[in-house]
Amino acid sequence: MTNTALNAALPARTLAQKLLARAAGKSHVMPGEIVNCQVDLAMFHDSSGPRRLKPMLDELGATIWDKSKVVLVMDHYVPEQDDDSRRIVRIARDWAREQQLPHVYDSVGICHVVVPQKGHIRPGMFCVGGDSHSPTGGAFGAYMFGIGSTEMLGVMVTGELWVKVPHTLRMAWKNKLAAGVTAKDMMLHMIGQLGMNGGQYQAVEFCGEAVQALSMQERMTLSNMSAEMGAQVGLIAPDATTMAWLAQAGVPENEMPDPAEWFTDADADVTTHAYDAATLAPxxxxxxxxxxxxxxxxxxxxxxxxxxxxxxxxxxxxxxxxxxxxxxxxxxxxxxxxxxxxxxxxxxxxxxxxxxxxxxxxxxxxxxxxxxxxxxxxxxxxxxxxxxxxxxxxxxxxxxxxxxxxxxxxxxxxxxxxxxxxxxxxxxxxxx
The missing domain is CATH 3.30.499.10 (Aconitase, domain 3)
Structure with missing residues (x-):
């Protein structure tokens, strides 16, 4: 059966369902279902990573499942200003050398910005991060969220993680923002309306004319702050803007994913909140x-x-x-x-x-x-x-x-x- 025929035979699905189904090797997943997903990328930084993971890996006598899928960023305790920060950063640097990690970014910027700038996050991927603002990756049509050190240990050893499939909240923004109004204003407005737990363990998806008009960096702000709503992920369907970013980030043409399949079907089961960007004040x-x-x-x-x-x-x-x-x-x-x-x-x-x-x-x-x-x-x-x-x-x-x-x-x-x-x-x- 062709992919087109297979998709036609399936019930309407959300972007989140499609991403998790791919990661779990299944044709279809349902909200509330628990699935075991294969991790495409695991990111952590000097605060969340080696100083916590190294002793646990050593105790288990375990090794990293796939070093090519691990990214380490030093961004929290640099530049080192005291003995404690020097100790934490030294552990990270020493461990990175010991493990011969191929993707290490030391003091070049914040992880949520550096990782996509280096072309690591692409549509269709299933990613985890050792930081609560890891949903930033959702701006690229990837399923990415933050996990704790114990979960990251499991990922480091097995390359897998179970996930409960979430329901989707769609934040639909019509029209366009006025001059001097930004994605940050959109996000603060949504959080103000729905509250800090308004999207608790939901897949929040941002869509509509106003979202499509945003640059990739503005979209990253939306996905990043979905964490402030309690969401598990903050997704945006990939488009030409996404692909242009990936090309600029150096992703080879033969590795470019097809963004056309990563979207929410028209009849998918979602809860929609509607907003008018044209009337939004700072x-x-x-x-x-x-x-x-x-x-x-x-x-x-x-x-x-x-x-x-x-x-x-x-x-x-x-x-x-x-x-x-x-x-x-x-x-x-x-x-x-x-x-x-x-x-x-x-x-x-x-x-x-x-x-x-x-x-x-x-x-x-x-x-x-x-x-x-x-x-x-x-x-x-x-x-x-x-x-x-x-x-x-x-x-x-x-x-x-x-x-x-x-x-x-x-x-x-x-x-x-x-x-x-x-x-x-x-x-x-x-x-x-």
Whole structure:
């Protein structure tokens, strides 16, 4: 039977069902079914990886099932600033050499940005990551989610993982975003409406005209922050935009997957939430939850001490470009500290070539290393008691290191506009 005939004989399926069926070697899977999946890619970083996995593997006397499918990124405890961080990073580097891992990225950026930039994630894959924001891979039409160290140990030894097939929530966005409104605003709005557990163990799929119009980096922000909804995965069906990214990332033409089969069938069983991108205002999440979200105008009287442009959700090349549009020819307000930590060296280098980093520096930015940095509470960058507006994914109490800081979340446009005015500001009208 041909693939076309086989697909015609099957009931309508969601993108999540198709991806899990492929990984499990089955023609069809149903929500609630538990299936055993073959892992195509396992990613972990210096915090979640070797320091936890090495002693467990040693105790078992076990070896890695397929080193070509493992990616290690050093991004949390670099650059090393104390004895503890030096110890953690040394363990990772030594273990990578000992195991002769072929895919190791040391201090070149945040894992969720570096791994796709290196062409590791492609439509149709089943991937796991040792980090809660691993659903970022779903932006490429791959089934990717975060797992803990014990589950990762099992993957390292067997290359397999069982999964309970989730139901699908479709977030359908019609029309297009206004200038100065971004995927970050879309995501904060959805989290504000549905709550931190609104997608608990669901496959959240983003679709519609507004989503299709987004760049890959903007799509990555949506999939990344599906974790804030409690979702297992955050999926976007691959298209020409996806394939163009893969080509630019160096994926050989003969290894290019066919994106045409990875979509949700029209009659599939889903729950749909409808949104209008054209009416969306810039969003801000107040302390201490991404769900404490309202339109930017609600917070117009809030003065800020720190503006932080960083993290996998807010310092990619597109984000840096957005901030530069606001800052060009201007400087931050007196008393405001502007910190910029590009998400990867690749993006920072392009931003340098385009003059974006110069614009940010002239505006008063302190440029930090291309690491997780303050988003993961590392480095002590955020002062005690400061009011911060940040492009990060989370604003939990103490998340950025200071337990007394009041952290607001927003898009790069809104963070930049707020830095110029010294208070939370609507960026619309300031976008060049």
């Amino acid at each position: 969003q801000v999440a107040a302390p201490h939850s991404p769900a404490n979200t309202a339109g930017v105008g609600t917070f117009a009287e809030v003065s800020i001490d720190v503006a932080y442009i960083g993290a996998c959700t807010g310092a990619k090349l597109d984000d840096l470009r957005a901030a530069a549009q606001i800052f060009r020819g201007q400087q931050v307000a007196r008393g405001v500290r502007l910190m910029v930590a590009p998400a990867s060296q690749h993006d920072q280098q392009i931003a340098e070539q385009e003059g974006i980093m110069q614009v940010l520096r002239e505006a008063g930015a302190e440029v930090l290393p291309t690491t997780c940095g303050a988003c993961a509470g590392y480095g002590g960058s955020i002062p005690e008691g400061a009011t911060v507006i940040a492009t990060t994914a989370r604003n939990f109490k103490g998340r950025m290191g200071s337990a007394t800081a009041q952290v607001y979340l927003a898009s790069p446009y809104t963070v930049a506009a707020s830095a110029l005015r010294g208070r939370i500001t609507d960026p619309r009208g300031m976008v060049l």
